[in-house]
Every structure is written in structure tokens, then in C-alpha cells.
Amino acid sequence: MTNQPRSVRVQYLVVGSGAGGAITAVELARAGFEVVVLEEGARHGLDAYGKGVTHAMQTLYRNRGMTPILGSVPIGFVEGRCLGGSTEINSGFWHRMPPEFVLRWVSQFGINDFSVEQLAPHYQWCEEQLKVVETGDRLQKNSEVFKRGVESMGWSARAIPRAAGDCVNTNQCASGCPQGAKQGMTRNLVPLAEAAGCKFITNCKVKLLLKAKNRVTGVLAEIKREDNSTDLVRIDADHVFLCAGATQTPALLRRSGIKSHVGDTFQIHPMLKVSALFDEEIDAHKSVMPVLQVKEFWPDIQLGGSFFSTGQLAMNLSDNWTESQHLMRDYRKMATYNVAVRSTGYGSVRPARFGSEYAILRFELSDVDIRNLSQGLARLASLLLRAGAKSVHPCIQSLPAITSELDAVKWLDENLSRSSLSLTAVHAFSTCPMGERRDRCAVDSYGKVFGFENLFVNDASMLPESPGINPQGTIMAIARRNVLNFIANKRG
Ligand SMILES: Cc1cc2nc3c(=O)[nH]c(=O)nc-3n(C[C@H](O)[C@H](O)[C@H](O)COP(=O)(O)OP(=O)(O)OC[C@H]3O[C@@H](n4cnc5c(N)ncnc54)[C@H](O)[C@@H]3O)c2cc1C
Incomplete structure (x- = not known):
């Protein structure tokens, strides 16, 4: 590493190229601004996708897919890098x-100009761009059995629209879609931004924001070369948009000394997985994950499907391995589902020592979260038994398999024990809540960081609380709203 960082100057700097960063870059570039995106991770082509979960964890995931959320119930968290x-x-x-x-966010956080009608065109633009379609007309077996159970319970299940119109069910979403059917940002918005003149610098991690009074003057970033050597670069910028995601944006802000309401209200969707054994062959390892979700108890409790592989199944059964390992032989008759809850508990994000890869994530489930997980399990297990499952195996230590609806419904009234739960999460938000309420928000109604003229947050961090739904659409719609507002103000 050189001692004196080289320095470069750019007009608009975007940190991170995910859901929030890609749309920010597209709109700034299409408005004719000079935009550079710094992305910590690498650029991969489709030929590097779909090579299995282990390969993907090394190449596409932060911390090789093993990020702990600390708390009285530790939670396994994954995010992309x-x-x-x-x-x-x-x-x-x-x-x-x-x-x-x-409406609640307007009322609780004082977000200006924020209504269903005002968000609609931004959702619509993203939906058209990402070819979002309903895929319920070609259900795989893991979805079909789920639907059978839902109907038998007298509930309604909806096939959730996906940004994967040409999906051919290869079950490789989690390791990057090698067909390019899933419209991740590299399929769509990154090329659009590049066509508009935006530059993406990958393997470039922003370490620190540089400040002078109420302005950010640029960033200090580490560029990794192919031989793993690194170069420290100072990049001066007129405006900086932080889109590093709900864990890294607050870590970067706090490391840079910007702390007011930053990283103090971390929320997730805690998820409890269950594996179900059927009489019939489901072949979930060859199917896209179940695409139906139950909306009756939504948004507090969501019942839906989970990614299935034999490795994942072994992990899910490992809470009660002695009793359950024999099920591995029947993997073709098994499928995985989950209860996800809209957390009402809170946690925090703090940077680890300077130079370290890690942010320290903490989260405590509230009593309401435990109640919702328990009731969600009761309902999901009942549904699966009605769908024909012989047994349902939750990721809960020392809990015997649920084989009757009577065993299932007891969780409507009893609480699962915290110490036995094995939970995971893939959705995180609300570490820099947006709104005009200065007593609880880090950024204003359009993502501008309070106290700074030219620093913005435009990713999952700005959602003021857990939305209870898959969040990508909402992150993108709000991020587009914010950046278009910025551009309109700039043009005066
Ligand atoms: C396995 C999985 C399944 C999911 N399924 C769904 C789903 O089906 N539907 C849905 O709506 N949502 C889903 N989500 C959640 C959704 O993908 C995220 O909520 C969304 O992508 C978050 O957008 P973001 O821009 O905040 O962060 P990200 O998309 O995570 O992008 C952040 C980017 O910033 C980069 N970065 C971080 N720190 C730095 C730094 N210091 N310097 C430079 N770059 C940095 C990261 O490498 C990353 O590329 C899923 C998430 C996961 C992990």
C-alpha cells in the first residue's frame, strides 16, 4: 500500500451498486451528470453464476455468507458484495x-410528499425496467403443494410477482442466475447507467468519508488489485450518495464521525425455516423456490417458501440431527418453507476497528416478534400438514417433528423458547431512518443527511422501519423518487 493516497476528482460519487446504488447512478447519469460508482465487490459475468452455493458465497456474498447478528437469539444474516x-x-x-x-411512515417519521400515488410512477418505472411479472401460471411442485395447503386452510395465496420474467426454474437464484433471467442490477440498470456514461469501479471499498464543516469533500477508498495488493485513493467529489446497504452505510457514516440517529434502529425480517416431508416427490432441488405467499397475517407474519438444496436441508435438520438425519435419504420428497415476521424489536450497527471488514450487528427480538414467530409456525405447520406433509421439521433445537395439527396449533397460544430458535435473515433496513422528525431520523424526507449539504443516503438504510414485505421494490422506488427530486432541485 502506498503511504500517500493518490487523488482523483469526480462530480457525483455513488457508493455501492445494489438496488439503491444502481438506480441512483442511472438517473444521475441520464440527467447528464458525471457519475462514478465505487463498488467493494467484483464484477462477474453470467459464466461465473450458478456454480453452486459454496462458490457463490466466496464470490458474491459478504463474509462468505456468514455474518452473525448478535443478540440473545443469534441470527445468521447474508447480503451481497x-x-x-x-x-x-x-x-x-x-x-x-x-x-x-x-401512511404510518408519514405519521410516525414526518416524511414529506410521500403517498401511494406519489410512489406509484417510480414503482411502475422499475417494474417495467426489470420486467416484473406474476409467475403463478407455471407453479412447480413445491408451490403446488403449498397452494393445496393454503386452500385447505380457507386462506388465499398469491403468486408473488418477480423480477424474473424468463425464469426457467433452475433453482440458482442464490448463486447468481446463470440464464440472466433474474433481473439483478448487472442485467439491467448497470448497463443502462454505463450507456449513459456512468463509470463503475469495482473491488473498491470506501473506508472513510472526508469532511469539511457541513460538506463531505470526498472519500478515502481502497482499491484491490488482482494480486490482492491494495492501493489507497482519495476521491474528491461534489456530491456523495451512500448506497452501501443497511449494514455498511451506517458503519461507514459512524466510522466517519456522523452518528446522529445512525445505526441505532436496525431492523430485519427474522425468519424461521421449516422442512416438510411429503409422500410424493417434490424435487425442490430442481425447482425455483415456492413463489406463493400467504397474505392473511401479513405484513406482521408472512408464510412462504425458502431456497432448497441438499446442503441447506442438512443445515436445517442439524438442530435435531440425531433424530432427523435419516430424512436426507428422502430429500426428493422434501421442501423448505418459512415464517418471516416484521420485526418490532430493534438493534444496532457499529463499525468494527478501522480497517476491519466487519460491522458489528446487534438485534433483539421483541416479545411481539416471538409471539408472531410462534403463531406463524402454528399456521405454517398446519398448512403443510393439510397439504399432505407427513411431518414438519422446524429449525428449533429439541423440538420434535410436528406430525399433527393439534401439535401445530399449540403454538397459537404458547411461545417458542428464545434459546432454542435457529433464525436467519436476508432483509435489513432502517439504520438511517428518513423523515423530518429530527428526534428519530438521520436523513430528511429525500435522504439528505442532516447537517450536510451534499451527502445523501439512498438504500435500504433509509426505510424508517421494517416494511414486512420483500423490500427491493420499495427501496428502488423511494431511491428513484429521491434522486429525481435531487436532479429537479439542481436544475432549479
Ligand atoms: C439471499 C437474499 C434473498 C433476497 N430476496 C429478496 C427478494 O426476493 N425480494 C426482495 O425484495 N428482496 C430480497 N432480498 C433483499 C434485497 O436484495 C435487498 O433489500 C436490497 O438489495 C438492498 O438494496 P441496497 O441497495 O440497500 O443494498 P445492496 O443491494 O446489498 O447493495 C449494497 C452494495 O454496496 C456495496 N458496498 C458496501 N459497502 C461498501 C463500501 N464501503 N464501499 C463500496 N461498496 C460498498 C456492497 O458490496 C453491495 O454491492 C434478498 C436478499 C438476499 C441477501
Whole structure:
């Protein structure tokens, strides 16, 4: 590493190229501004995708897919670290925000100019761009059985629209879609931004924001070369948009001394997985994950499907391995589903020592979260048993398999024990809440960091609280709204 960082000057700097960063870059570049995106991860072509989960964890995931969220119930968290961010490894499920939430956020956080009608054109633009479509007309077996269970419970299940119109069910969402059917940012918005003149610098991690009074003057970034040697570069910028995601944006801000309401209200969608054994062959390892979700208890409790592989199944069964390992022989008759809850508990994000890769994530489940997970398990297990499952195996230590609806419904009234839960999460937000309420928000109604003239947050961090839905659509719609507002103001 050189001692004196080289320095470069750019007009508009975007940090991170995921859902928030890609749309920010596209709109700034299309407006004719000079834009550079710095992305910590590498650029990969489709030929590097779909090479299995282990390979993907090394190339596309932060911390090789093993980021702990600390708390009385430790939670396994994953997020992307590559060009395109988490959109490269997600499943492309797409939602618009329930109107009730839009109103609640206005009421609770004082967000200006924020309504279903005002967000609609931004959702629509993204949906057209990412070819978001409903895929319910070609259900795979893991979705079909789920639908059977839902109908038997008298509920309604909706096939969730996905940003994967040409999906051919190869079950490789989590390791990057090698067909390019899933519209991660590298398929779509990154090329659009590049065509408009935007430059993407990959393997470039922003370490620190440089400040002078109420302005950010640029960043200090580390560029990694192919031989793993690094170069420290100072990049001066007129405007900086932070889109490094809900864990890294607050870590970077705090490391740079910007702390007011930053990283103090970390929320996630805690997820409890269950594996179900059927009489019939499901072949979930060859199918895209179940695409139906139950909306009856939504947005507080969501019942849906999970990614399935034999390795993942072994991990899910490992909570009760002695009793459950024999099920591995029946993997073709098994499928994985989950209960995800809209957390009401809070946590924090703090940077680890300067130079370290890690942000320290903490989260505590509230009693309401435990209640929702328990009731969600009761309902999901009942649904799966009605769908024909012989047994349901939750990721809960020392909990015997659920084989009867009577065993299942007891969780409507009893609480699962915290110490036995094995939970995971893939959705994170609200570490820099947006709104005009200075007593609880880090950024204003359009993502500008309070106290700074030229620093913006435009990613999952700005969602003021857990939305209870798959968040990519909402992150992109709000990010587009914010950046277009910025451009309009610039043009005066
Ligand atoms: C396995 C998985 C499945 C999911 N499934 C769905 C789904 O089906 N539907 C849905 O709506 N949502 C889903 N999500 C969530 C969704 O993908 C994220 O909420 C969304 O991508 C977040 O957008 P973002 O811009 O905040 O962050 P990201 O998309 O994660 O992008 C952040 C980017 O910033 C980069 N970065 C971080 N720190 C720095 C730094 N210091 N310097 C430079 N670059 C940096 C990262 O490498 C990353 O590329 C899923 C997520 C995962 C992990």
C-alpha cells in the first residue's frame, strides 16, 4: 500500500451498486451528470453464476455468507458484495408497500410528499425496467403443494410477482442466475447507467468519508488489485450518495464521525425455516423456490417458501440431527418453507476497528416478534400438514417433528423458547431512518443527511422501519423518487 493516497476528482460519487446504488447512478447519469460508482465487490459475468452455493458465497456474498447478528437469539444474516449487490443473489420477489405503511411512515417519521400515488410512477418505472411479472401460471411442485395447503386452510395465496420474467426454474437464484433471467442490477440498470456514461469501479471499498464543516469533500477508498495488493485513493467529489446497504452505510457514516440517529434502529425480517416431508416427490432441488405467499397475517407474519438444496436441508435438520438425519435419504420428497415476521424489536450497527471488514450487528427480538414467530409456525405447520406433509421439521433445537395439527396449533397460544430458535435473515433496513422528525431520523424526507449539504443516503438504510414485505421494490422506488427530486432541485 502506498503511504500517500493518490487523488482523483469526480462530480457525483455513488457508493455501492445494489438496488439503491444502481438506480441512483442511472438517473444521475441520464440527467447528464458525471457519475462514478465505487463498488467493494467484483464484477462477474453470467459464466461465473450458478456454480453452486459454496462458490457463490466466496464470490458474491459478504463474509462468505456468514455474518452473525448478535443478540440473545443469534441470527445468521447474508447480503451481497459484488457488482449489483444483493440483487444478484436474491429471488427477485417484488412488492409494493401496503398503503397503511405509507401512511404510518408519514405519521410516525414526518416524511414529506410521500403517498401511494406519489410512489406509484417510480414503482411502475422499475417494474417495467426489470420486467416484473406474476409467475403463478407455471407453479412447480413445491408451490403446488403449498397452494393445496393454503386452500385447505380457507386462506388465499398469491403468486408473488418477480423480477424474473424468463425464469426457467433452475433453482440458482442464490448463486447468481446463470440464464440472466433474474433481473439483478448487472442485467439491467448497470448497463443502462454505463450507456449513459456512468463509470463503475469495482473491488473498491470506501473506508472513510472526508469532511469539511457541513460538506463531505470526498472519500478515502481502497482499491484491490488482482494480486490482492491494495492501493489507497482519495476521491474528491461534489456530491456523495451512500448506497452501501443497511449494514455498511451506517458503519461507514459512524466510522466517519456522523452518528446522529445512525445505526441505532436496525431492523430485519427474522425468519424461521421449516422442512416438510411429503409422500410424493417434490424435487425442490430442481425447482425455483415456492413463489406463493400467504397474505392473511401479513405484513406482521408472512408464510412462504425458502431456497432448497441438499446442503441447506442438512443445515436445517442439524438442530435435531440425531433424530432427523435419516430424512436426507428422502430429500426428493422434501421442501423448505418459512415464517418471516416484521420485526418490532430493534438493534444496532457499529463499525468494527478501522480497517476491519466487519460491522458489528446487534438485534433483539421483541416479545411481539416471538409471539408472531410462534403463531406463524402454528399456521405454517398446519398448512403443510393439510397439504399432505407427513411431518414438519422446524429449525428449533429439541423440538420434535410436528406430525399433527393439534401439535401445530399449540403454538397459537404458547411461545417458542428464545434459546432454542435457529433464525436467519436476508432483509435489513432502517439504520438511517428518513423523515423530518429530527428526534428519530438521520436523513430528511429525500435522504439528505442532516447537517450536510451534499451527502445523501439512498438504500435500504433509509426505510424508517421494517416494511414486512420483500423490500427491493420499495427501496428502488423511494431511491428513484429521491434522486429525481435531487436532479429537479439542481436544475432549479
Ligand atoms: C439471499 C437474499 C434473498 C433476497 N430476496 C429478496 C427478494 O426476493 N425480494 C426482495 O425484495 N428482496 C430480497 N432480498 C433483499 C434485497 O436484495 C435487498 O433489500 C436490497 O438489495 C438492498 O438494496 P441496497 O441497495 O440497500 O443494498 P445492496 O443491494 O446489498 O447493495 C449494497 C452494495 O454496496 C456495496 N458496498 C458496501 N459497502 C461498501 C463500501 N464501503 N464501499 C463500496 N461498496 C460498498 C456492497 O458490496 C453491495 O454491492 C434478498 C436478499 C438476499 C441477501
